Amino acid sequence: MRSKLVVGNWKMNGSREANALLLTGILAGLANAKAAAAVCVPAPYLYQCHDLLQGSELAWGAQDVSCQPSGAYTGEVCASMLQDFGCRYVIVGHSERRAYHGESSELVAKKTKALIEAGMTPIVCVGETLEQREAGQTMEVVNEQLGAVLDKIGPDALASIVLAYEPVWAIGTGKTATPEMAQQVHAGLREKLRACNAASAEKVLVLYGGSMKPDNAADLMAQPDIDGGLIGGAALKAADFLAIIHAAK
16 A cells, blocks of 8 residues: 655745744644655745754655756756755646746656656646546546656656646636546556556555645545645645645545
8 A cells, every 4th residue: 555645835935934834833733644744845945944844754845946957047946956955855847837837748757857866756747727628638638748757767767756646627726626536537647657667656656736625635535546635725724734634544
C-alpha cells in the first residue's frame, strides 16, 4: 500500500508575517498525521521555510524551476539555487504555467529531468480543460502530457517523480470531480506509468489537484489510485490544510 502525501501550493500568496503564522499553525497540528505533508511556496519565501521548518515533519519546496543550469536567463531560478534552500519538492507543469506562460509538455519534461538530476522530487502536473473533457479527450490530453515526461526521463527514473492530476475545470471554480471520476483518470495514468516501468509505477504517488477540501478529502483519498492531494486555496488556512492531511487513512 502506498503512503499518502498532501502538498500545499501557495501560488502567489503570502507575506513574512502571514507565512510565519500559517506554518506555526500547521506544525502545531501535524502530530499523528498518517500522510506526509509539504508546502510549495513563492521563491522569496524559501529561506523562511528553510529557517522555520528544518527538523520538522513538514517538507517544503518551490513552484517552478528553470530547465537551464545557470547563465543569462534573467528572472529564472535554477535547480541548484533551490537546493541551497533545502527544497525537497518542486511543482512543474502546473496548469497556470501551461496556460499563462505557454509552457509546452517538452519544456515541462526538461524541467522534470533537471530536478531529478539535482536530487529533488518533481511534482509533475497534468490535466485537461473543460472543453477537452466535454470532447472526450481527457485521457488523450493527460497521456500526452505525461508521455513527454516519461520519454525524457526514461523508465529508470520513474520512481523519482510525484504525479498530480489537476482537472483545469475544477481549479478555483468550486467544481470538483467526483471521487469516481477522479479515480478513473488516476487509474488510467497508473496504466501509462506501468507501460513505462511496471515495478516503479506501483511506487509513484499520484495526487489529486482539483479543489480537494476538508469535506471531500477523505472520499477522494479513499480511492485506490489517489495517493494524496495538491492543495491550492485550502492550503492557506492551517485548519483546512490540517483537516485534509488528517483525512488520509
